[in-house]
Amino acid sequence: MKSHRQELWFDVPQRRAFLNITPQVEAALGDSGVREGLCLVNAMHITASVFINDDESGLHADYEAWLEKLAPHEPIDQYRHNRTGEVNGDAHLKRQVMGREVVVAITEGRLDFGPWERIFYGEFDGGRRKRVLVKIIGE
Amino acid sequence: MKSHRQELWFDVPQRRAFLNITPQVEAALGDSGVREGLCLVNAMHITASVFINDDESGLHADYEAWLEKLAPHEPIDQYRHNRTGEVNGDAHLKRQVMGREVVVAITEGRLDFGPWERIFYGEFDGGRRKRVLVKIIGE
Amino acid sequence: MKSHRQELWFDVPQRRAFLNITPQVEAALGDSGVREGLCLVNAMHITASVFINDDESGLHADYEAWLEKLAPHEPIDQYRHNRTGEVNGDAHLKRQVMGREVVVAITEGRLDFGPWERIFYGEFDGGRRKRVLVKIIGE
Numbered sequence: 001m002k003s004h005r006q007e008l009w010f011d012v013p014q015r016r017a018f019l020n021i022t023p024q025v026e027a028a029l030g031d032s033g034v035r036e037g038l039c040l041v042n043a044m045h046i047t048a049s050v051f052i053n054d055d056e057s058g059l060h061a062d063y064e065a066w067l068e069k070l071a072p073h074e075p076i077d078q079y080r081h082n083r084t085g086e087v088n089g090d091a092h093l094k095r096q097v098m099g100r101e102v103v104v105a106i107t108e109g110r111l112d113f114g115p116w117e118r119i120f121y122g123e124f125d126g127g128r129r130k131r132v133l134v135k136i137i138g139e
Numbered sequence: 140m141k142s143h144r145q146e147l148w149f150d151v152p153q154r155r156a157f158l159n160i161t162p163q164v165e166a167a168l169g170d171s172g173v174r175e176g177l178c179l180v181n182a183m184h185i186t187a188s189v190f191i192n193d194d195e196s197g198l199h200a201d202y203e204a205w206l207e208k209l210a211p212h213e214p215i216d217q218y219r220h221n222r223t224g225e226v227n228g229d230a231h232l233k234r235q236v237m238g239r240e241v242v243v244a245i246t247e248g249r250l251d252f253g254p255w256e257r258i259f260y261g262e263f264d265g266g267r268r269k270r271v272l273v274k275i276i277g278e
Numbered sequence: 279m280k281s282h283r284q285e286l287w288f289d290v291p292q293r294r295a296f297l298n299i300t301p302q303v304e305a306a307l308g309d310s311g312v313r314e315g316l317c318l319v320n321a322m323h324i325t326a327s328v329f330i331n332d333d334e335s336g337l338h339a340d341y342e343a344w345l346e347k348l349a350p351h352e353p354i355d356q357y358r359h360n361r362t363g364e365v366n367g368d369a370h371l372k373r374q375v376m377g378r379e380v381v382v383a384i385t386e387g388r389l390d391f392g393p394w395e396r397i398f399y400g401e402f403d404g405g406r407r408k409r410v411l412v413k414i415i416g417e
Contacts, residue, residue, distance in 0.1 A: 001140050001279050001417050003314040005385050036142040037276055038179060040316060040381050044392025046331045052239055053185045058219035059231055066210065066232055071344065080336035092337055093344055096376055098235055100330055103179050103242055103381055105274035107144050112272060114183025133390060135383035137315055137416065138276065139140050140279050175281040176415055177318060191378055192324045197358035198370055205349065205371055237374055242318050242381055244413035246283050251411060253322025277415065278279050 004032030004136040007044075012126035015073070018060045019121045021050075021132065025104075026111060028134040035109045037138015041119055042101035044131040047091035049098035049122035067094045067124075091124035098122045106138055143171030143275040146183075151265035154212070157199045158260040160189075160271065164243075165250060167273040174248045176277015180258055181240035183270040186230035188237035188261035206233045206263075230263035237261045245277055282310030282414040285322075290404035293351070296338045297399040299328075299410065303382075304389060306412040313387045315416015319397055320379035322409040325369035327376035327400035345372045345402075369402035376400045384416055 006028040008021060025041055041050050053059065071093035076082050079089025102119060105112035121132055145167040147160060164180055180189050192198065210232035215221050218228025241258060244251035260271055284306040286299060303319055319328050331337065349371035354360050357367025380397060383390035399410055 001314075003416070005383065005390070037140075038177065038274070038316065040383055042381075042383070044395065046392070046394050051235065053231060053235070054220075056220060056223065058222055059228070061219045062228055062232065063235075070209070070348070080339045081332075081334060083336055084334065089337070089340055092331060093340065096329065096331070096341075099238065099377065101381060103181075103240060105144065105179055105181070105272055107274070112144070112274065114185070114270060114272075116185050117183065131392060133383055133392075135316070135385070135390065138142070175279075177316065177413070190374065192370060192374070193359075195359060195362065197361055198367070200358045201367055201371065202374075209348070238377065242320075242379060244283065244318055244320070244411055246413070251283070251413065253324070253409060253411075255324050256322065277281070 001137060002034050002139060006134045008132040009129055010121055011129045012123040015126050016064060017123045017126060020055050020118050021121045022118045025119050025134055029106065029111060029136060032136040034106055034136050034138040037106045037136060039104045039106055040101060040135045042133050044133050047088050047095055047125035048130055049095045050101055050132060051098045051120055051122060052102050052117050054116050055118045067097060070097060088125040094124045140276060141173050141278060145273045147271040148268055149260055150268045151262040154265050155203060156262045156265060159194050159257055160260045161257045164258050164273055168245065168250060168275060171275040173245055173275050173277040176245045176275060178243045178245055179240060179274045181272050183272050186227050186234055186264035187269055188234045189240055189271060190237045190259055190261060191241050191256050193255050194257045206236060209236060227264040233263045279415060280312050280417060284412045286410040287407055288399055289407045290401040293404050294342060295401045295404060298333050298396055299399045300396045303397050303412055307384065307389060307414060310414040312384055312414050312416040315384045315414060317382045317384050318379060318413045320411050322411050325366050325373055325403035326408055327373045328380055328410060329376045329398055329400060330380050330395050332394050333396045345375060348375060366403040372402045
């Protein structure tokens with residue numbers, strides 16, 4: 001069994017954004033040499049998500065508006081977590097809706113995707129350097 | 140290490156439905172010959188989910204009503220994604236709540252389930268053929 | 279390839295609670311002898327979650343209030359599932375928001391975590407003994 005580990009670093013200037021990280025994950029898979037196996041991609045931070053959906057800017061605007069309705073950023077004092085001095089209470093909630101991680105099948109050396117599947121990093125508390133972990137196991 | 144890949148195809152005539160796909164996943168596991176490992180089951184389409192819960196029709200009606208409240212199908216023009224000509228903006232949101240994938244342990248050649256765990260395909264934009272991927276790795 | 283299976287049992291007296299189960303998962307990893315691989319941790323019950331977030335009591339109070347707003351426990355008769363005699367319809371919905379499982383990378387014999395990542399058991403229908411499964415594969 002082979003295994004491969006790689007970190008992807010991001011520094012999103014806005015508070016919230018969605019980034020297509022599929023090319024970086026594909027590059028990590030190429031480095032791994034794995035042909036059959038599983039690829040875990042997870043946010044290493046608890047106010048960010050990794051998820052799979054469509055690379056369509058209208059949809060991303062819909063996600064942004066919908067998450068802001070489900071878990072509004074303001075007023076800041078509605079979240080007890082923000083009594084710690086943070087202002088990211090909402091980000092911890094939004095991340096649960098969108099998820100921490102994806103697991104993708106590897107078949108014949110490629111990410112085994114449906115036609116529109118792409119991997120996104122969802123940032124909900126930007127303005128600093130944060131990481132995504134890619135861990136690949138297989139043969 | 141062994142690996143096994145199988146696609147399951149569905150053509151749900153309604154817009155939304157939940158299908159118990161546990162027997163098909165168990166059959167794929169049987170075909171794999173894997174006794175100890177992990178089984179990934181994921182929707183290959185971005186307006187559908189794979190999730191684990193109870194096979195109880197009242198609960199499925201509750202999920203349907205709840206998801207429609209969290210992300211209503213209509214009015215169609217509330218979603219920017221629908222400006223592309225699609226009418227499935229809501230389906231992309233519902234799928235995030237219910238999830239893309241499950242990873243199930245394989246122990247002694249069986250899906251290692253609690254007493255009520257069953258695997259479901261959640262369709263949120265039916266009326267055409269769509270796929271689920273089963274990828275099994277182990278020994 | 280090595281594999282290791284362990285059940286963690288919980289009996290939460292309250293209806294709802296969040297328990298940090300990271301030490302028990304780390305102990306299972308130690309028992310496995312696996313140095314490189316993947317660790318699946320999943321609720322075996324369909325009214326409970328396993329998720330990764332911050333071990334901060336204010337945040338947990340925020341999750342509790344938010345989930346109760348998204349899927350209120352009462353009135354009981356709002357859920358068709360409760361016509362079966364259960365009173366846990368809400369718990370099946372809350373569990374979908376927080377998720378069934380996490381998959382964690384194992385690197386050099388440790389859970390490969392970001393700085394604040396901790397694993398939690400989310401109970402939404404307590405008052406009885408329930409289980410979490412830890413399944414580890416790797417080398």
